[in-house]
Amino acid sequence: MQLDRLPMHQGETARRYRSVFLSDVHLGTRGCRADFLADFLRGMECERLYLVGDIVDGWRLRKTWYWDSHHDEVIRLVLRLARHGTEVVYIPGNHDEIFRDWLGLEVAGVRLVEEAEHIAADGRRLLVIHGDAFDSVVRYARTIALLGDWAYDMALELNRLFNLARRRLGLPYWSLSQWLKRQVKGAVKAIDRFEGALALEARRRGFDGIVCGHIHHAEMRDIGGVLYMNDGDWVESCTALVEHEDGRFELVDWAAERRLSFFRPRGAATPRGAATPRRAAAAPAPAPDAAPAGAASDSATAPAAAAGAAAG
Template sequence: MQALPVDGNLECQTVWLSDVHLGSVHCKAEALLAFLDRLRCERIYLVGDIIDLWAMQRRVHWPESHNRVMRKLLKLSRQGVRITYIPGNHDQTLRDFCGSRFGNIRVRRQAIHTTSAGLRLLVTHGDELDYAVRYSRLNRIVGDAGYDLLMWVNRHINEVRERAGKPYWSLAKWVKVNLSQADRAIQAYQHAAINLARSRGVDGIVCGHLHHPVVQDYDGTLYCNDGDWVESCSALIEDAAGELCLVRALAPAGNTDELLIARGPTETRPGCSTGGTETALPAATG
């Protein structure tokens, strides 16, 4: 993935963001703010775990940058950007409000995004697919604790790397790529997502949850994971040319004034240059 500096704004049709984890010490809110400041789009899907209520039960970490993210999203909605919030497992309390609005932000359990080219994409956080990797409640608790430890170690490693002038390095990503058990779990999850999309009769699925950004075509059914804002700082976009691709926000040495946007190669069918429409699904689905 090659990083290219963005001169001015990032113009696109639709943006999918998930796993921001506001309220967690791991959230990279400043990078997200820099990304949102450059963003010019028609629609934003917030695909779950935007607010980390689980983390705040243990320890509240809410600096001013987290307030600024919330204010920025509200400002964009007032300016006419259509925002749909699909709660995840870390903000699942908000699922009680599915079908409601917070200002101009709609809350939905799931939605179907239809590009103007007719490509229909199921949009869901993705925690309902945990069964595919044989998660019990105990597994989830142990997994969350292990992930928190991994991120704690990762943060301190990168503090040392930053002082040495070296770029950010993700320990969690290294584990996912290099441990066969983790790779098998990711593959099982992706196949479960594809099966869900096919069962709904749609052309593909957009989700988050795994913190593992990827766009891949499985025999004509599209799997898109938009990543996260604790490690990858990534988003999925439908760009001005109507194509779906991943973008990654990078701030060298923490300097958000030098924000770079990295575009990743994808294996997608093209969307359309005139945006898309959304269909809400019943709150009881999924």
């Protein structure tokens, strides 16, 4: 695919990717790091951009309206990519499920689909879905999901206040809410079951791998011969999954890049757009077998403790 070159800021070098996968931005919430995402989008180009669900938080916007200039900038930059030749595919999640009524339509160059098949540069077939259909809390117990969403919102508000204090102390962003979630044993187990269930579904349908979001946990690993990749979120981890021209996949941790920039001495700054890889994989590697077939139905074992996983 031939891309029209996007206008860049003076002295800025665009990071060029074959494909970029983003999910769980949650535009419309105070916890959304739209400023970080806009910074990432501003300096990159790609042939395909997959928006893997929960880009806009319809649950939150129905309760109270929050939208700032950074949210506008994210929308503007996505549409700018579409105008300049990027194929933009939007797969709605549970928080932006209203857009599922528009599946099959193309709006301003953005195509809405239920799921997508991505063919990597090396020929691997990847299933791209949000993943909420494999979370039994969201699928069968919406009241519990909403309670989990409330608890998660409280954690994100605590995270926002915590980082406001850090900024006033001259310290960079660090996700308290993500750290708290990792300390909850039930959340860790729920995440593991979710990952196993998604990998099992991809293998059942004959795919080489799967790309998803939903649980706000960036990950890339082999599960029973299937490459499982979760692109994370932009309220906690601030991560994107990217594919290079040779088919290598990489998790870019933009919050870590911002921290490195914060601590980098004057005169030692790298060119704008230099990203920090969180994890990379050129090809699937052997790993333990995927979870049993019933794993998906167990993802509700700790809806309150695993609020981030269950309410994502």
